[in-house]
Amino acid sequence: MAQITMSDMLKAGLQFGHQTRRWNPKMKQYILTERNGIYIIDLFKTLDLIDAAYDFIKTTVAHNGTVLFVGTKKQAQEAIKAQATRVNMPYVCERWLGGMLTNFQTVSKRVNRLKELEEMDFTDVHGSGLTKKELLLLEREKDKLEKQLGGIRNMNRTPSAMFVVDINKEALAVSEAHKLGIPVVAIVDTNADPEAVEYPIPANDDAIRGIDLLTTLFADAVADGLLARSGNAAKASDNAGQASDQPMAEWEKDLLTENAHTVSVDVREDAERRGPKDAKDASENLDANSEQARAAGEYAAEQAAADVKAGNADETPVLKEEEAASIADHDASQN
Structure with a gap:
């Protein structure tokens, strides 16, 4: 939930709309009253919409999304740049170039050109092999x-969402976002159409303090989303490590042993049901296997004793007679 109070919004002047003669009828539901020829916005409704937009931004970023901050009017430029930089998100605070989203491939080429020019040393005339005039033009x-x-130099793909200050001023940016299906969170004044964006925030979009307050708020939503993203990644890593390193529980071992014993008993009972001859054959097979296992155990013990006496003993464990008999019983039951 957004950390903002009614007092904060009143102090920032978010309740003041435009003059009554400059209004959009679709904003009527968000207007509280009119005073001295100016509409007063209902901040209680604004607060509810802020909470919904805040949760949307946080969830989007938590799921590896990117939010593009847009505000090219003078009152918004400083806040947009500062807050977007703080949370490492792309921003546009100068003129919006047509096709910045819908023609993103071409814009990406211009960004790559910018990165190439930034690697050049414009003071090294002799090393560059260019004239002073050519270096000046490149600079x-x-x-x-x-x-x-500069604000979108690290934006490798179109954003997952946009935060916009004044949708009338940024009509081209909003239009491109809609063409690509990008949700828009925007500050909407009384002279704008709230239905033009998915998450309208009815508020004064001309007051510097108000713009700074809301821009900072949604930058905080991005920060919360980044924390949730890192927490989810760490949790997934821990779960994977625990799943691979966790030893078998005692009850699982007991269950496996019980199942093996049950299979052996079932084999004997099945042989008895088939007839005395089959039961006798199964019993003889089990006895033969037991004798073979005992003989193998005795032979292994003799070999181990001989190795110890000769000084050639290794760390290989010797098969005990009881273990050999148990293994033979299990093998016979499986057959």
């Missing part, structure tokens, strides 16, 4: 790409 190209694409 300007790098600065331009850094300004436009």
